[in-house]
Amino acid sequence: MAFASSPDPATSDLTSVKIVVAGGFGVGKTTLVGAVSEIPPVNTEAWMTQASRTLDPVSGGDGKTTTTVAMDFGRITLARDLVLYLFGTPGQPRFWPMWDDLCRGASGAVVLVDTRRLDVSFAAVNYFENDSDVPFIVAANLFEGRRTHELDDVREALQLSGNVPLTTCDARDRGSVVRVLGEAITHTMDVTHSATPATAQ
Amino acid sequence: MTANPWLRPYVLTGGRTQTRQHLYVHTLVSVQHYDATFAARLMPEAKKLYDRASAGVQTVAELSAHCGVSLGVTRVLLGDLAAGNRVAINPETYTSPYDSRLLKRVLHGLRELA
Numbered sequence: 604m605a606f607a608s609s610p611d612p613a614t615s616d617l618t619s620v621k622i623v624v625a626g627g628f629g630v631g632k633t634t635l636v637g638a639v640s641e642i643p644p645v646n647t648e649a650w651m652t653q654a655s656r657t658l659d660p661v662s663g664g665d666g667k668t669t670t671t672v673a674m675d676f677g678r679i680t681l682a683r684d685l686v687l688y689l690f691g692t693p694g695q696p697r698f699w700p701m702w703d704d705l706c707r708g709a710s711g712a713v714v715l716v717d718t719r720r721l722d723v724s725f726a727a728v729n730y731f732e733n734d735s736d737v738p739f740i741v742a743a744n745l746f747e748g749r750r751t752h753e754l755d756d757v758r759e760a761l762q763l764s765g766n767v768p769l770t771t772c773d774a775r776d777r778g779s780v781v782r783v784l785g786e787a788i789t790h791t792m793d794v795t796h797s798a799t800p801a802t803a804q
Numbered sequence: 805m806t807a808n809p810w811l812r813p814y815v816l817t818g819g820r821t822q823t824r825q826h827l828y829v830h831t832l833v834s835v836q837h838y839d840a841t842f843a844a845r846l847m848p849e850a851k852k853l854y855d856r857a858s859a860g861v862q863t864v865a866e867l868s869a870h871c872g873v874s875l876g877v878t879r880v881l882l883g884d885l886a887a888g889n890r891v892a893i894n895p896e897t898y899t900s901p902y903d904s905r906l907l908k909r910v911l912h913g914l915r916e917l918a
Binding site for chain 2: 616617618619620621639645676679681682685687688690704705707708709710738777778781782784785788789791792795796
């Protein structure tokens with residue numbers, strides 16, 4: 604195997620974990636990633652290749668078969684041997700194959716919503732409720748630090764199942780984002796290890 | 805920005821879209837013994853990835869982003885390099901992303917940050 608001789612301490616014990624940050628366009632995903640990342644959020648352009656071309660509505664008459672998808676990611680070192688990566692999903696639902704890819708192997712997900720424009724995050728909520736096994740929570744981003752809707756109203760508008768935690772956050776605030784990430788991990792622990800009996804959240 | 809705007813991705817990968825082992829976007833990759841002679845024979849995209857990976861342990865996504873090589877192509881090329889023992893793919897320390905020992909460590913780390 605490839606690791607026949609891998610005594611190098613640089614690689615031997617480093618573990619990476621991933622939390623996916625989803626939500627519609629403009630809800631603050633990049634801000635959230637930037638608030639906690641120790642590197643500037645890398646806004647990368649990944650290219651979907653031939654496998655996904657049937658989903659590519661922007662292909663022009665030039666025979667181009669790839670679509671540019673922006674996604675960003677950040678990194679938080681949690682321990683000498685443990686690094687947490689945050690991956691922001693591209694906002695548009697037409698990039699769902701990309702979402703599948705980003706979510707594979709994730710330890711949790713946060714769907715960020717803007718209470719003034721809940722509709723832009725419907726697709727993300729639907730995705731995690733129906734098309735993904737990754738446990739997720741929903742966080743209402745408090746733009747200008749104000750809560751514009753009661754959380755119960757938000758839950759109802761999103762038609763969120765009772766067992767999906769709903770919280771608030773200020774995507775610009777490091778402490779707030781760290782708390783939300785912790786809530787996402789706690790939720791994953793709750794749903795994947797039924798050691799905690801049904802407390803709904 | 806793509807590494808080479810004139811080539812379709814499948815040309816770089818010989819038409820392949822799969823790798824032998826699954827590489828997540830957050831899978832860590834490194835080069836343990838950099839071989840300049842070997843690097844010189846690589847195609848530009850593979851060389852970029854190989855060179856960059858030799859700078860230190862990085863994720864597939866980081867390598868893709870920094871080298872301007874699409875994720876799909878990055879995976880295939882890294883898979884080739886790994887098959888030839890040129891890059892090391894960090895073994896998964898935990899069997900599942902939901903492993904409770906792992907999650908507890910993540911929570912602990914986050915609390916330290918707060």
